[in-house]
Amino acid sequence: MDESGTLPPSLSKIFNTSLSQSQRLLSLSVSAPLMPHRLVGEQRISQPFRYTLDCFSQQGDIELKTLMAQPASLSVLQADGGYRHLHGLVSEAALLGEDGGVTYYQLTLVPWLEMLKLGRNSRIFQNCSVVDILGQVFKGHELARGGYRFDLRREYPARSYCVQYRESDFQFVSRLMEEEGLWYYFEHSGNGRGENDEGQEANRFDGHRLVITDDADTTQPVQPRVIRFHRQAATEQEDALTQWGGVRKQQPTRVSVGTFDYKQPSLTKRTGLSTLSDQG
Incomplete structure (x- = not known):
């Protein structure tokens, strides 16, 4: 930027060019011009899924309320050139901030359930x-x-x-x-x-x-049925797990139940059983 506050022609051309989702790892179809760059997802049996998307946009005045309960479709590019599609409804939308001509948003997608x-x-x-x-x-x-x-x-x-x-x-x-x-x-x-x-x-x-x-x-097997564990590398061309970690959470170590006898109110009747106490 020069002393007059004007961007050089090369930078001005970049910021004025519409962003494209073509051939990106993540692409999003929703009722606003948003481009995803980070996905955190959680899926469990007999639980609603939850996908959190960090997005950016050249439009800084998107009204968050217009996104509520709107359908959204996320496509994840696979190694074979195909896409894995994930769909949901927007349950939460947040404005994260702005940097230059780019505004950052966050969407949370959930099922209708x-x-x-x-x-x-x-x-x-x-x-x-x-x-x-x-x-x-x-x-x-x-x-x-x-x-x-x-x-x-x-x-x-x-x-x-x-x-x-x-x-x-x-x-x-x-x-x-x-x-x-x-x-x-x-x-x-x-x-x-x-x-x-x-x-x-x-x-x-x-x-x-x-x-x-x-x-x-x-049920049907989730594709791909086999996925490699491989170090992260810029030259990697195949889908792979690049990192594996563990989480521990404090849990009860004993289950105990008791009963009351009105004929013997002072007598405590209780039994219990220890659980696996190694916490995973």
Whole structure:
């Protein structure tokens, strides 16, 4: 920059050029001109996924509220030139700061199931199986339409009486699935399309789908099935794990239960069992 505060022509041309996501490791499709440069993700069985994206943009006046609950599609470039696609809804958007002509943002992507944590409900279901109850709960949410399917191997009898009391819909369906031994995971389509609960193809605006199952044989292996552990190098051309670390967390070392005998109130009746105390 010269004394007049004007950028040299070469730098001015760079800052005035639109950023492109072509052939980048990460690319993002969302309702704002954002380019991702860092991804931190967490996926677990029977838990909503969570992807945190650090992004930058040449536009510094993006209104964060316009991003809330908007669908977003993230593509991760693979070694073979293809892409792994991840889809979700924006649950959180943050402005991190500005440096020169670039503004930094952070987005958090979650599945539609995460949105069921918002609000509480109380209601009664009569003569319904767990599958019927889950379907009724999901059909009450527009975001869930066409975004789930059941892949079950067992039959589930009707419950004469089932109560949801001051629980979020997420807490309620999670409790029901745990009681019946059901578990779930998420599928991400490559073209933004999914299926509804009847297996019929339907347009999916966010491209992810909840799959509820009771048998591990219903799942498909995650690709690639084998991944190398290799040192980080600029010349590396294949997908690989470059670092492996461990985490330890303090846990209880004993389970103890007790009971009370009204005929002998002064007598303590308690038993316990030690857990694995090596903390992992």
